[in-house]
Amino acid sequence: MSQPTFLNRQALYLRPDPGRVIVRPFKPAIEPRDLRPEEKTRANHIVDRVLSLDAETAADQLAEVLENFEGRHRNLLATFESRADEMEEALAAHPEFTQLQRRLVGAYFLHEYSFEAAALFNPSIVPHPDQTGVSEGGLRFVLSLRAVGEGHVSSLTFRSGTIEARGNIVIDPTARLASMPKLKHPVSEDGAVEVTFKHDVELSERVVFPVTEAQSNGIEDARFVEFKDQGRSTYYATYTAYNGRGIRSELIETRDFLSFRMTPLRGSAARNKGMALFPRRIDGRYAMIARQDNENLYLIYSDDLLTWDGGQAILKPEFPWEFVQIGNCGAPIELDEGWLLLTHGVGPVRKYSIGAALLDKNDPSKVIARTREPLVRPDQSEREGYVPNVVYTCGALRHGEVIVLPYAVSDTFSNFATIRIDQLMRSLTG
Structure with a gap:
């Protein structure tokens, strides 16, 4: 089936580059028997x-x-x-x-x-904390990406760019070098760690690599959001920590994309993948969209940002393109009409597509409308890759009257699309 006419695919392909490397500790294999002290x-x-x-x-x-x-x-x-x-x-x-x-x-x-030799995918996008020098009507942004290298180890890397007043998207050149941060503090009692980069390290040079045992095989699918509270912006992202055997949800926090604090989440609702934080409090509480049962989407609340229990199922698979499961595609986006929630659906032959739902602004448990057909589905030019037939995003943003949507192609590389909000609203059905 054809794509919606209001979807404008760009040609800004961000592909993995095996020439970008970091240095990691090399640990010789241990002898197959226990050593005596001498x-x-x-x-x-x-x-x-x-x-x-x-x-x-x-x-x-x-x-x-x-x-x-x-x-x-x-x-x-x-x-x-x-x-x-x-x-x-x-x-x-x-x-x-x-x-x-x-x-x-x-x-x-x-x-x-080579931290991104295999893949550079599952992007999310937020406004850059420094908008100095941006032309009127434009917006500088930070793009986060999941990079995958040898052994399928995932790390977090970044790009920057500008959305011009007329909606054109420009990606800044990528730094030739890549650098890892310094571990600022040892693991704290709540499991949090802090890492920091030097100020002269360019944004696209920064690589947040696993630093704890729980993350040892990957920091996966960070869903960044600019969270505003009492006039102050903090950038949060939920992500999946993977150790090769099990997963847990964790939260990363930064104000400048130089220093990052990573903390495990607690509670019964934090045991699965795909949590996404609302960009502000709802009735004084933190709110998330999450998939607790590998099939449906839930609305959950927290008083302290780190403990997430319970939840209410608000979206279930309804249309053929999402019969296997649905999940969120990043933080809800606040519009005049309500909360725009991008979703992914899995259909026949494990084909992933991107759709949307509109939630009530005052009570997000109320679903106002949703898309009967996907907004983005793998087309013939974008279906081949490490995992075929997948389009996926970890977060979009609003700029003026359009949604800027970075998305991954077949778990291999990333691209951008823009969607007019007025036309998107008309495509939603109650």
């Missing part, structure tokens, strides 16, 4: 070999490493030293090190990781 690990053996090099050979080896990798990363020598600092246990069994030896040891316990 025995050395493989890490100790590697350190022994480095220390066996005379000063000139060690200097030549470090110079070769820098020549090979310097242009691919920021502050590589400092990274080597930092990695050596993390390895004090392996280094304790050895005599004192020279600075050159510590740097070389650090290099041996790092490896490059």
Whole structure:
């Protein structure tokens, strides 16, 4: 079936780039038997070999490493030293090190990781916290994306761009380098961690990589929203933390996209994927749309932002394109007519499409209308990829009289579409 005439697909393809790499700790495999206290690990053996090099050979080896990798990363020598600092246990069994030896040891316990080699998808979009210099009627935005690399490990990365007054979308050039933040504080009692980037690291250079055991296989599908409370904006995103065996919902918080706090969510309603926060309080309480049963959409409330229990089912599969399940596609968008909730539906042959529903502004449990047919469905030019026949988004925004909708194609790359709000409203049925 054809797409709605009011959907305007762009040609702003954001594709994965295997040339963008970060450096991660390399940990040699542990021996298949338990070591006695006096025995050395493989890490100790590697350190022994480095220390066996005379000063000139060690200097030549470090110079070769820098020549090979310097242009691919920021502050590589400092990274080597930092990695050596993390390895004090392996280094304790050895005599004192020279600075050159510590740097070389650090290099041996790092490896490059192409964090978006496999996919760059499931975007969400929010206004940029800095609108300085934007032309009248325009809007600078932050786009978050799920990046996937070797081993299907997911991380969070960003792009920036501008929506011009006439609705044209411009994506800023992507930084050549990629950088990970510094872990600012150890894990707190509530499981929260904080990470921070240096101010000179460009937005598109920042990569939030898993830092806790619960996240070890991925930070998946962040749904960002600009949350306004008492005149102040905070950017929140719910996401799925995945450790290779199980999932849990977590919340990321930032005001500047430089420092991020990540906290596990609690409660019976926080045990599934796909939670999306309303951009303001409803009757003094925080509100979310969530899918608690892998099939329907629920409205849930919280008094403290971190504990989510109960919930009321408000949307169930109704039309053929969503008979398998429905889910949310990001935070509800406030319109004069009500809350616009973008949804995804799964139909025959596990085909994912994007639709919408309109919720009452004062009581979001009341569904005013919804789309009988999808707004976006995989077309012939966008159905092939890592997971075929999927279009998906983690959040759109309103700009003037249009909805700007970034969306993923077949779990591989991302694109944009715009939708006129007046025409969208006419397509909804009660």
